[in-house]
Amino acid sequence: MLTGEIRSQINAIWDSFWSGGISNPLEVMEQITYLLFIRRLDEMHTLEEQKAVVTGRPQVTRIFPHGKDEKGRKYSDLRWSRFKNFAAPEMYRVVGEHVFPFLRVLGGQDTTYAHHMKDARFTIPTPGLLAKVVDMLDHVQMDDLDTKGDVYEYMLGKIASAGQNGQFRTPRHIIKLMVALTEPNADDVICDPASGTCGFLAAASEYLRKTYPKLLSNAGRREHFHNGMFHGYDFDNTMLRIGNMNMVLHGVENPDIQYKDSLAQDHADDEQKYSLILANPPFAGSLDYENTAKDLLAIVKTKKTELLFLALFLRLLKPGGRAAVIVPDGVLFGSSKAHKELRRTIVEDQKLDGVISLPAGAFKPYAGVSTAVLLFTKTDSGGTDNVWFYDMEADGWSLDDKRQPLLDEDKLGVMPTQALTEAEHAKNNLPDVLARWQQRNGTERERSRTSQSFVVPKAEIAAQGHDLSINRYKEVVHEEVEHLPPHEILAKLKALEADIQAGMAELEEMLK
Numbered sequence: 280m281l282t283g284e285i286r287s288q289i290n291a292i293w294d295s296f297w298s299g300g301i302s303n304p305l306e307v308m309e310q311i312t313y314l315l316f317i318r319r320l321d322e323m324h325t326l327e328e329q330k331a332v333v334t335g336r337p338q339v340t341r342i343f344p345h346g347k348d349e350k351g352r353k354y355s356d357l358r359w360s361r362f363k364n365f366a367a368p369e370m371y372r373v374v375g376e377h378v379f380p381f382l383r384v385l386g387g388q389d390t391t392y393a394h395h396m397k398d399a400r401f402t403i404p405t406p407g408l409l410a411k412v413v414d415m416l417d418h419v420q421m422d423d424l425d426t427k428g429d430v431y432e433y434m435l436g437k438i439a440s441a442g443q444n445g446q447f448r449t450p451r452h453i454i455k456l457m458v459a460l461t462e463p464n465a466d467d468v469i470c471d472p473a474s475g476t477c478g479f480l481a482a483a484s485e486y487l488r489k490t491y492p493k494l495l496s497n498a499g500r501r502e503h504f505h506n507g508m509f510h511g512y513d514f515d516n517t518m519l520r521i522g523n524m525n526m527v528l529h530g531v532e533n534p535d536i537q538y539k540d541s542l543a544q545d546h547a548d549d550e551q552k553y554s555l556i557l558a559n560p561p562f563a564g565s566l567d568y569e570n571t572a573k574d575l576l577a578i579v580k581t582k583k584t585e586l587l588f589l590a591l592f593l594r595l596l597k598p599g600g601r602a603a604v605i606v607p608d609g610v611l612f613g614s615s616k617a618h619k620e621l622r623r624t625i626v627e628d629q630k631l632d633g634v635i636s637l638p639a640g641a642f643k644p645y646a647g648v649s650t651a652v653l654l655f656t657k658t659d660s661g662g663t664d665n666v667w668f669y670d671m672e673a674d675g676w677s678l679d680d681k682r683q684p685l686l687d688e689d690k691l692g693v694m695p696t697q698a699l700t701e702a703e704h705a706k707n708n709l710p711d712v713l714a715r716w717q718q719r720n721g722t723e724r725e726r727s728r729t730s731q732s733f734v735v736p737k738a739e740i741a742a743q744g745h746d747l748s749i750n751r752y753k754e755v756v757h758e759e760v761e762h763l764p765p766h767e768i769l770a771k772l773k774a775l776e777a778d779i780q781a782g783m784a785e786l787e788e789m790l791k
Contacts, residue, residue, distance in 0.1 A: 285419060285430065292415045293437055299408035304438045306402060309517055311434060312524045313399055314416055317378060319527065320385075321359035342385075352377045363413050370413065371406035395520045395536070424488075427528040428481065435476050435525070449478055449559040449605070450682075452674060453641060456693045456709050457557055457603040457652060458482045460633075460716055465491055465500050467508065470553040472541040472560065472591055474511025477522035479557035481529040484509065488530070505532040510553065512539040542587050543570050550574075551597040559605040560588035578624070581617035585610055589621055589653075593629070596657040605637075608649040611747040622745040626737060630662035631655045633719065635669045635712060636749045640678025651747075666740060667719040668749045669732040675707035728754035 296307040324342040331338040343354040352373065355361060362373045382396045403409045421427045432451060463469060463483045471479045487494060487504070495501045509531055513519050519536055526534040541560075562585035571587060578590035585607055592602050610618065611634065625631050633654040641650060656662070675691040677683045685706040689696040693709045704711055708731075715723055715732045726733045735752050743751055763771075 285426070286433065288415060288419050289430065289433055289437070292412055292419075293434075295408065295411050295415065299411075300404050301402065305517055305521075308434060308438055308521055310401075310403055311412075311416070312521055313379075313382070313396075313401070314413065315431075315524060315528070316382070316396065317374075318359045318416065324358065325360070348377055348381065350377060350380075354381075357381050359413075359417075363417055367406040367410035371403075371409050374409060375401050395516070395523050398516065399520075421528075424530045425485075428485065428525075428530070431525050431528045432478075432481070435478070435521070438476075450641065450674070450676075451478065451482070452676075452692050452709060453605075453637070454478050454482045454557075455486075456712060457605075458486045459693050459713050460652075460654060461555055461557065461601055461603045462490075463487055463555055465494055465503075467555045468510070468553050469508055469555045469557065470510040470512075470549075470595060471556070471558045472512045472539075472595065473558055473588070474513050474522050474536060475515075475518050477509075477511050477525045477534070477536065479559075480509045480511055480522075480531075480534065481525050483555075483557060484526070484529050484531050507535075509534040509536075511536045512541050514538060514540045541591055542575065542584065543572055545572050546574055546591065546594050549595050551595070551600075553595050554597055554600045556592050556596060556600070556602040556604065558588070558592070558602075560584065562588070562607050579617050579621050581615070583617065586617055586621050589625070593624070593657060598657055598659055601632075601654070601656045603652055603654050605650050606653055608636075608651060608748065610653075611651060612751070619744060622747060625653075625655055626663050626666075626740060626745050626747075627661055628659065629655055630658050631666050631747075633667040633669070633716065634747050634749065635671055637671055638674055638678050640682075641674060643678065643682060644680035653747075663737045663740075665719075665724065665734045665736050666747075667716065667723060667732065667734050668752065669708075669712055669715060670749050670753065671708045671712060672731070673706050673708050675709060728752060 292311070293307065296310070301307050301310065320342050323340075327338050327340045327342075343358055345354070347353050348357070356373055357378050362370050362378070365373060379399055379401045382399045385396055403412070419430060421430055436451075458479070463486055465487065467483075469480060469483050471477070474480065484504075495504060509526060511522055511534065513522065513536075516538065519538060523534065523536045526536065562583075571582070572591075574594060575587050575590045578593060579586050581587060589604070589606070589610070592604060596602060610621075613619075631653070633652075635652040635654070637650045637652065639647065639649045642648070673685070675684065675686055677685060684691055686703060690699060690703055691707060693713055695707070695710060699707060699710060711731070719734065723732060724734045733752070739752070740747070
């Protein structure tokens with residue numbers, strides 16, 4: 280959890296960029312990402328130096344070589360700990376003319392985040408702004424892993440609050456809910472084919488560290504965690520850089536974050552590769568058949584991106600693999616042949632586990648579209664028995680464009696530090712969603728259709744044309760109203776009529 284001081288420092292850095300002439304929130308985030316990457320390179324180099332001193336052996340890994348670069352500047356001057364003390368004009372010259380070309384050379388190294396620095400652009404306009412931002416960033420205490428991740432997530436939140444670029448970021452509390460529902464384990468191979476800022480992957484890494492504290496003590500597990508567990512695709516280079524840095528600051532050394540158009544490129548190399556998919560794919564728009572991967576069209580013939588992404592998830596998951604993905608409500612009840620066939624496939628050929636209806640304002644102010652979370656397991660042999668439905672009415676935040684917290688911080692999120700009262704549950708359903716999900720094969724089956732959650736047999740869903748909208752199955756409680764007997768109603772009407780006549784007579788007498 281970030282302190283108020285760190286939040287204030289980040290706000291000040293952000294404001295400095297805006298007042299210094301960079302108003303595009305993505306550009307601000309990109310430049311901060313570069314500076315944090317430069318700072319991290321220096322920290323890594325310092326750590327290697329310290330290891331060499333402690334062991335008495337020569338330094339194995341040198342990020343900054345001995346000697347000078349091709350422009351005659353000492354490589355040691357390119358380190359954050361050195362240039363942060365330079366005068367503003369000298370710092371500006373070193374960063375622009377030496378550090379950024381060095382980053383681009385580093386792009387040839389065998390790490391994905393180094394690879395995404397190969398086209399790094401330095402766009403901070405003045406020496407004064409650079410010196411101010413470097414000094415501010417240097418004073419942000421990011422000593423432990425949780426703080427590094429939280430700092431970066433807080434900055435990503437500022438992208439969202441800045442306006443139209445917010446579609447790149449799913450609310451963090453919704454992400455954490457989906458991660459908790461799928462319970463990532465140490466053997467998982469996790470993918471987000473529309474990774475953006477890598478929020479799902481970063482949250483999964485946090486969950487694994489907290490759930491399995493000794494995970495990284497085992498050499499094999501550690502190797503898998505850093506190099507084989509996390510995979511993300513995007514076709515926006517800025518998002519790739521930001522997503523990579525998000526993963527690095529969450530403690531994943533070499534995530535596989537690649538440039539890939541998930542719907543256009545063939546997926547033969549990735550077929551049945553992943554055991555867990557977490558995603559909120561873009562679902563506004565359609566693609567031409569010519570630009571759509573043929574292996575996806577073999578699953579569902581459509582131009583709609585939301586259906587193509589679901590087909591993609593089925594293609595990428597290995598048998599036994601599971602998914603938690605956000606879809607627009609239209610996927611649940613759409614009447615086109617493609618909609619019906621895809622729902623039939625998930626219910627009949629795979630195993631549909633749950634459908635969570637999200638509050639209509641969950642993605643405001645960027646989109647007001649109603650959405651749901653689909654939870655399913657790939658089996659290729661059916662297995663759907665009962666489907667668990669939950670009607671989420673509140674996520675802890677106001678459902679208007681402001682999206683303000685409705686509770687204190689310790690009562691927000693999936694796992695609040697205090698148990699919620701009934702009144703507080705009405706403002707934050709997330710803990711209840713997780714608790715009831717864990718009982719979906721037990722006590723949840725006994726709930727009536729008037730409850731916030733309930734279970735529906737597969738046969739009933741099939742009979743409804745595989746409609747997955749919760750309102751198709753939910754029953755509404757009608758309050759019973761006591762009606763008076765007819766003779767009492769007539770007596771009351773006669774008494775009322777007599778009162779009116781008496782009042783009229785009194786009024787006429789007063790007017791005489």
